[in-house]
Amino acid sequence: MRISVIGCGYLGAVHAASMAHLGHEVVGVDVDERKVALLARGEAPFFEPGLPELLTEVGATGRLTFTTDIAEAAGATVHFVCVGTPQKKGEHAADLRYVDAAVEALLPHLRPGDVVVGKSTVPVGTAERIAEQVAAAQPEAVTVWNPEFLREGFAVEDTLHPDRIVYGLPEGDAGRVAKEALDAVYATPISENIPVVVTDLATAQLVKVAANSFLATKISFINAMAELCEATGADVTELADAIGYDARIGRRFLNAGLGFGGGCLPKDIRAFMARAGELGADQALSFLREVDSINMRRRVRTVDLVREVCDGSIVGRRVAVLGAAFKPNSDDIRDSPALSVAAQMGLQGAHVVVTDPEARANAERLWPDLRYAATPEEAAKDADVVLLATEWQQYRDLDPEAFGEVVKHKVVVDGRNALDPVKWRAAGWVYRALGRP
Structure with a gap:
């Protein structure tokens, strides 16, 4: 099939390359000339494991x-x-200005039988509005919604081998024709017995924001438990292990720490609340306000914890922050808890040095007032305290004995509950973490 992909950011670039890998003829369209030039040369404009190799291959x-x-x-x-x-x-x-602009630009080029497939995460009701625009421009074209469920750091795998595929289709012959087209696009993953959920446009638009809201709620729940653990002397990691054995709950996304960030969860739950208010159903999602509030409180609490280990004041203290990306295996710094905490400590008088294996350049561009280092050792030189803010594997694998030789004081705040406290304490470190005694 010949496919176009409008928008070549995290979602679009990976989707375009993956569709070409599946055998389709694909044209990716974006207004950013620099991004297009990089992709045309087979270079990824952002860090995503597996994408450079996929671009080279296809x-x-x-x-x-x-x-x-x-x-x-x-x-x-x-x-x-x-x-x-x-x-x-x-x-x-x-x-929604970018969605509207993309659709408006596409309309003059639609032909009878074309299928316009929304993958962007949009407020419910957007697809119906776009379907009216498409029908007015080309009555024999069909609009459907096919939400994405990509995890940054695993986007290629999630596109080629998704855990489910969702079609939001109109009724009647138009829906049947669109389903046949989508089945042809996704023939390979469907042949791997990937579940296909066929539903209406409204439900398909709700699936992604509902999933993200659930995950955000689960993360904020365990962080709320971390607040109680700190008040009682309990250990939130052991608590999460214990309740995680319950098959109804599960252990995934029960890691207490700095909380969630990035370009999806924070803005999606806020947009979900906003849309519910527009629909007169704001009370149904009022709990998401507390989910958001708990998440933001963890950043403040992390600064407080660093202050505690610095005997009540971080003024003039040197703090090494390991991590700038909002999560490991990504260079995405959108709404990054790591950088938010680093900036707060800087404003309160600390000498902060940030390092990250992939996101440092992005952080330097958007947060120029912070200081940066190329390696953990460089960032931690003569540090009074080390803060683990993004749980990159190379930070988890640090040797506390060797690492202890570069710092001024062996004090570590584990903002992600990712380090082994027994190992670090045995190496002479003062170890503190959110929600742990």
Whole structure:
């Protein structure tokens, strides 16, 4: 099939390369000339494990091209809309200007029988509005919604081998035609017995935000338990292990610490609340306000914990922050808890030095007032305290004996509960973590 992918950010670039890997002829379209130039050379414009290799592989086949000219999408049978939906400035609602612009640009190039497939995370009701626009421009084109469930750091794997595929389809013949097209696009994963959920447009739009809201709730729940553990002397990690054995609960996403960040969970739960308010159902999601509040409190509590181990004051203290990305295996610093905490400590008088194996350049560009180092050892030189803020494997694997030789004081605050406290304490470190005695 010939496919167009409108928007080549985290979602679109991975989707375009993966679809070409599956054998389709794909054209990726983006307004960012620099991004398009990099992708056209087979270079990933952001860090995502496996993507550079995938771009090199499919680039050699000639099945994947990138352009800034939306007219080159003409002739594709299926058009995936993969642009971002950030949070509006000063509001909780999603900013749909990029979705609207992408659809508006695509409309003149639609042909009878084309399928417009939304993958962007949008407020419920957006797909129906876009379907009206598409029908007005090309009555024989169909609009469907096919939400993405990618994890940054695992996006290639999640695209090629998803845990489920969701189709939001209109009723009647239009829905049948669209399903046939999507089945052809996803023929390979479907042949691997990946579940396909066929539903209506409204439900398909709700699936992604509902999933993210559930995950955010689970993370904030264990962080709320961490607050209680600190008040009682209990250990939140052991608590999570114990309740995680319950099959109804599970252990995943029960790691207490700095909380969630990134370009999805924070803005998605806020946009979900905003849309519920517009629909007159705001009380149904009022609990998400506390989920968001708990998450933000963990950042303040982390600064407080660093202050505690510095005998009540961080003024003039040298703090090494290990991690800038919002999660490991990514260079994404959007709403990064690590950088938020680093900036707060800097404003309160600490000498903060940040390091990250992939996100340092992005952090330096957007947070120029912070100081940066290339390695953990360089960041921790003569440090009064070390804060683990992003649980990169190389930080988890640090040798506390050798690492202790570069710091001024052997004090570590484990903001992700990722280190072995027994091992670090045996090496002479004062070890503190959120929710642990």
